[in-house]
Amino acid sequence: MVEDDVLLELKDISTAFKINSQYYDAVSHVNLEVKKDEILAIVGESGCGKSTLATTIMGLHDPDATHISGQALFEGQDLLKLNEDGLNDVRGAKIGMIFQDPLSALNPLKRIDDQISEVLDYHTQMTATEKHDRVIELLNQVGIVNPDRTARQFPHELSGGMRQRVIIAIAIACKPDIIIADEPTTALDVTIQAQILDVLRGIQRENHAGIILITHDLGVVAETADEVAVMYAGEIVERGTTEQVFGDPRHPYTRSLLRSMPQGDADVDNDDLYVIQGSVPSIERLPQTGDRFAARIPWIPVEAHEAEPTMHEITPGHQVRCTCYQEFYFKTLEETRV
């Protein structure tokens, strides 16, 4: 039975890509819930499978080159079973998506008002006047100072921050229940990042949406998210509230990620910044058994890892994969550096 405030329930989702006629998992057995009025952040280094999870939910993979299993339950239906028509009804209307690169997500040849109107045309019966009013309302909502002028402009006439605001306006045009934002601020400078995150938070409060925020920026997560899921090599290795995961990180990968996060503290010498050893393996080289992170923490004895790692609940809502966290529990984050 799904809790009332759960909007989207991901159950045992795996996504494998076909490479040289063999399938390799980029996402493995992911279980997550997206709740109303909450921002769920999915974090992890590049190549951990965050974007693949998002594009799987949105049905953006070529079925001939991808193998997908599990369920993505939304309003009583499994998104992974919908055909193209069913997906088109959901995408844009009930689930909005914001991508990393605002320029490539916009059509360079169309004015902003036409691009926002397009999604309204597809999903609503609005008249031309209603559409125009809604475009202006949306541009206002995402903090564009002169919406009438911006509506008449082309993408290349706007700054990166403004283009990302337009993308957000398109994503929220039909008041979706869920917004998936994949690295929405990565291409922007720090001041603009903060403004865009404020816009997202404002929208979430106003529309009571649930947001999946995909990022490798833990600073953004600390400031924005309610819940956090840490992903490594296609698997969720730790999840919980932001307080639980940041305040009491248990999985060695989470601890390393947090330890490698710049502190913004004048006393911390940047030369001292912790760097996680090794790198995320490519999907063809992922270990098929055991703890996928084990190779990067050789100082943890082999017997500390489970042969088939499962999630363990530390406190209600706070889960961590594999028993190796027991070997790796230190009082302070600094002690992570072994």
Ligand SMILES: Nc1ncnc2c1ncn2[C@@H]1O[C@H](COP(=O)(O)OP(=O)(O)OP(=O)(O)O)[C@@H](O)[C@H]1O
């Ligand atoms: N279409 C594809 N075909 C084959 N492999 C793919 C494909 N798309 C992604 N991958 C691989 O799947 C893994 C996960 O990639 P994904 O882009 O989901 O990671 P990510 O965590 O979102 O990284 P980033 O932050 O760089 O976007 C990577 O090893 C990537 O090379």
